[in-house]
Amino acid sequence: AAALTGSAKSTWASFLKSIASFNGDLASMTAPPFILSKTSLVEYSAYWTEHPKLFVAPAKEADPEKRALLVLKWFLSTLKQQYSSRSEKLGSEKKPLNPFLGELFLGHWDDEEAGRTELISEQVSHHPPVTAYSIFNEKHGVKLQGYNGQKAGFASMTINVKQVGVARLRLEKWDEEYLITLPALHIEGLVYGSPFVELEKSTIIQSSTGFFAKIEYAGKGWVGGKSNSVTAELYDNKNGKLLYTISGQWTKELVVKQGKTEIERFEHGDKNPTTALSIKPIEEQDPLESRRAWAKVGAAIDKGDYEETGIEKSKIENAQRDLRKKEKEEGTTWERRYFSAVDQVEAIDALVDRAGKFMKGVLGLTPLCMDEPAKTNGVWVFDTKKYDDVISGRKAEEVKRAGEIVLEATE
Numbered sequence: 001a002a003a004l005t006g007s008a009k010s011t012w013a014s015f016l017k018s019i020a021s022f023n024g025d026l027a028s029m030t031a032p033p034f035i036l037s038k039t040s041l042v043e044y045s046a047y048w049t050e051h052p053k054l055f056v057a058p059a060k061e062a063d064p065e066k067r068a069l070l071v072l073k074w075f076l077s078t079l080k081q082q083y084s085s086r087s088e089k090l091g092s093e094k095k096p097l098n099p100f101l102g103e104l105f106l107g108h109w110d111d112e113e114a115g116r117t118e119l120i121s122e123q124v125s126h127h128p129p130v131t132a133y134s135i136f137n138e139k140h141g142v143k144l145q146g147y148n149g150q151k152a153g154f155a156s157m158t159i160n161v162k163q164v165g166v167a168r169l170r171l172e173k174w175d176e177e178y179l180i181t182l183p184a185l186h187i188e189g190l191v192y193g194s195p196f197v198e199l200e201k202s203t204i205i206q207s208s209t210g211f212f213a214k215i216e217y218a219g220k221g222w223v224g225g226k227s228n229s230v231t232a233e234l235y236d237n238k239n240g241k242l243l244y245t246i247s248g249q250w251t252k253e254l255v256v257k258q259g260k261t262e263i264e265r266f267e268h269g270d271k272n273p274t275t276a277l278s279i280k281p282i283e284e285q286d287p288l289e290s291r292r293a294w295a296k297v298g299a300a301i302d303k304g305d306y307e308e309t310g311i312e313k314s315k316i317e318n319a320q321r322d323l324r325k326k327e328k329e330e331g332t333t334w335e336r337r338y339f340s341a342v343d344q345v346e347a348i349d350a351l352v353d354r355a356g357k358f359m360k361g362v363l364g365l366t367p368l369c370m371d372e373p374a375k376t377n378g379v380w381v382f383d384t385k386k387y388d389d390v391i392s393g394r395k396a397e398e399v400k401r402a403g404e405i406v407l408e409a410t411e
């Protein structure tokens with residue numbers, strides 16, 4: 001990205017000073033206008049499935065070991081979209097809009113082979129910000145659900161972000177579940193005014209059929225590594241045998257090896273184009289849907305009219321504050337439309353336990369502490385009953401009412 005010049009340079013300098021007194025809440029930072037994105041964080045759940053074919057591939061594989069490899073390959077293929085698609089498109093990482101409580105992002109991908117994959121993303125918590133999502137492909141019985149929040153800190157001109165939450169992939173046909181933990185990241189390039197994400201430390205994938213993957217992230221300067229480097233190892237829980245490795249740069253190309261033999265390459269780009277998400281035209285969207293709710297703010301950002309951006313953002317933020325105040329007075333809470341918070345999920349605990357035993361017993365590693373990632377303000381799960389009530393129209397009244405409340409508030 002071009003280095004900053006003129007007024008942008010001075011606003012960025014004062015912004016960097018402001019970050020120095022950073023309180024850990026990314027959303028509360030007032031970033032300079034040119035770093036603002038009109039995309040709300042609630043849209044980021046879509047990054048999990050921009051390669052629908054890779055998402056459904058494991059469902060079609062009868063061999064459990066090969067299935068585990070396909071899940072690992074799909075996960076690694078999502079990293080580029082999750083963590084570097086804004087930099088690729090916009091020249092640098094941007095600050096997403098901070099979703100309001102109940103904000104929705106709904107869409108689907110249609111693929112000639114995979115069929116339809118549905119996306120439901122909902123901002124289930126505003127303080128702290130937590131997004132929950134459910135992405136499912138009925139044709140192949142592949143269901144991903146998860147939630148994430150961020151714990152951020154600032155040190156030596158870098159923003160460090162620890163992700164809170166987990167992703168769970170379920171393959172109905174094989175009655176199999178995968179627990180996926182989320183990578184820590186830091187924002188580099190702040191000093192130059194062109195921030196970008198680099199992933200760090202490691203994550204795991206543990207399957208209910210007994211396969212474990214350890215994924216390590218490294219950036220430039222790490223042992224002469226290149227930026228966006230990743231090394232993944234897939235093990236058999238039963239005997240600790242290393243089955244496959246996948247390594248490379250998650251923004252470019254990944255090489256799959258069995259022992260020393262290369263068996264496959266995955267390359268981003270024309271060979272593996274992403275599939276565009278389809279969403280309803282804004283005029284047909286529910287008032288809680290992100291792009292409708294933020295339409296005026298987005299238009300102001302597109303115009304570069306930051307005065308207008310501020311005015312329109314404040315309307316939404318003030319309306320939200322009034323809603324929370326009213327709920328507090330009435331002793332009610334906002335009804336999450338598709339997700340519910342539970343204290344714990346047996347399936348997650350069982351997979352965390354299995355992974356911990358394997359890491360400690362066989363790999364001699366300190367088991368990942370899952371208490372932190374799994375606990376935001378509860379573990380958020382996709383509530384199929386709530387979903388069915390909405391789809392069947394049984395909740396039409398509440399859905400309509402919720403939209404009206406938001407519309408009235410922002411009038």
Ligand SMILES: CCC(=O)OC[C@H](C)CC[C@H]1O[C@H]2C[C@H]3[C@@H]4CC=C5C[C@@H](O)CC[C@]5(C)[C@H]4CC[C@]3(C)[C@H]2[C@@H]1C
Pocket residue numbers: 019026027029030031035044045047082083093094095096148150159161163187195197
């Ligand atoms: C807050 C100070 C500020 O505005 O700095 C501006 C800079 C753009 C850096 C801060 C922002 O950087 C953005 C990167 C965002 C993460 C990117 C990808 C993901 C994966 C997704 O599955 C979950 C969300 C997550 C972790 C994003 C979280 C929010 C991040 C860190 C944005 C920062 C505000």
